[in-house]
Amino acid sequence: MAWIWMLSAAGAVLLWAISLGRILSSPAPSCLPPNPHFLPPLRDDRRSRSVLLVVAHPDDESMFFAPTILFLKSKGHSIHILCMSQGNADGLGHIRKEELYCACDTLKIPRNQVKVLDHPKLQDGFHEKWDHGLLAELTMEQVQLWDIGTIVTFDSYGVSGHPNHQDVHHGICQESKKVYICMTASFCMRMDKEILKLGNFGPVDIWLSSLTSFSSSKQPIYTLVNSSPSRSYQAMAAHKSQWVWYRRLFVMFSSYTYMNMLQKV
Numbered sequence: 634m635a636w637i638w639m640l641s642a643a644g645a646v647l648l649w650a651i652s653l654g655r656i657l658s659s660p661a662p663s664c665l666p667p668n669p670h671f672l673p674p675l676r677d678d679r680r681s682r683s684v685l686l687v688v689a690h691p692d693d694e695s696m697f698f699a700p701t702i703l704f705l706k707s708k709g710h711s712i713h714i715l716c717m718s719q720g721n722a723d724g725l726g727h728i729r730k731e732e733l734y735c736a737c738d739t740l741k742i743p744r745n746q747v748k749v750l751d752h753p754k755l756q757d758g759f760h761e762k763w764d765h766g767l768l769a770e771l772t773m774e775q776v777q778l779w780d781i782g783t784i785v786t787f788d789s790y791g792v793s794g795h796p797n798h799q800d801v802h803h804g805i806c807q808e809s810k811k812v813y814i815c816m817t818a819s820f821c822m823r824m825d826k827e828i829l830k831l832g833n834f835g836p837v838d839i840w841l842s843s844l845t846s847f848s849s850s851k852q853p854i855y856t857l858v859n860s861s862p863s864r865s866y867q868a869m870a871a872h873k874s875q876w877v878w879y880r881r882l883f884v885m886f887s888s889y890t891y892m893n894m895l896q897k898v
């Protein structure tokens with residue numbers, strides 16, 4: 634029986650390597666399927682170029698959204714980040730705020746396009762319930778200020794299942810129609826969320842996301858492929874207070890290092 638397990642393990646490693654090879658072989662960040670209508674065409678005006686990424690905590694942008702950031706920047710978009718809290722659950726809020734700015738340096742996002750809030754009603758925590766109306770109001774303030782054309786945020790599951798992420802999704806989607814959500818990976822995870830707790834399939838999700846794209850869905854799903862996964866790793870490493878061994882492993886094996894699946898709300 635041992636040889637069956639060895640064969641299975643060798644097959645899994647081979648599939649992982651082939652999948653990673655496919656991702657790394659792309660000369661630039663790409664979109665699957667290629668679609669010119671994914672976002673409105675770039676014009677001379679600021680609004681068509683400006684994309685707002687709304688996250689709940691410092692490190693969400695690097696841990697979950699790096700493929701989106703790198704793809705949109707490669708297409709000429711200007712990325713802005715609104716972070717709804719300092720991530721102060723462990724009393725490190727002031728440090729984590731600075732780490733977010735450092736991560737944005739590695740992602741080439743100007744610091745004046747990054748806003749980190751510290752609202753008393755929006756404090757980091759699994760048991761903190763965030764007010765959806767307040768989240769919508771604060772987001773729309775930044776949309777006006779930065780002349781934003783498109784918003785990207787979590788899906789209703791919150792990508793990792795964190796309640797703060799889920800509240801950000803509901804707050805924003807109740808107010809705005811120009812929102813793309815990052816879908817919880819992968820095909821199997823959405824069939825049974827318990828599987829999510831076991832981890833995910835890293836670059837192998839490139840094949841599973843293709844299957845998802847063909848699933849019956851009202852809105853098309855776009856897979857944004859990160860041709861430089863090391864940049865996700867570098868951005869996450871800037872969050873020094875969070876850069877513990879299990880997060881290093883997570884970033885290495887996470888689908889969100891290699892791709893994001895986006896869907897318009």
Ligand SMILES: [Zn+2]
Pocket residue numbers: 689690693795798
């Ligand atoms: Zn988070």
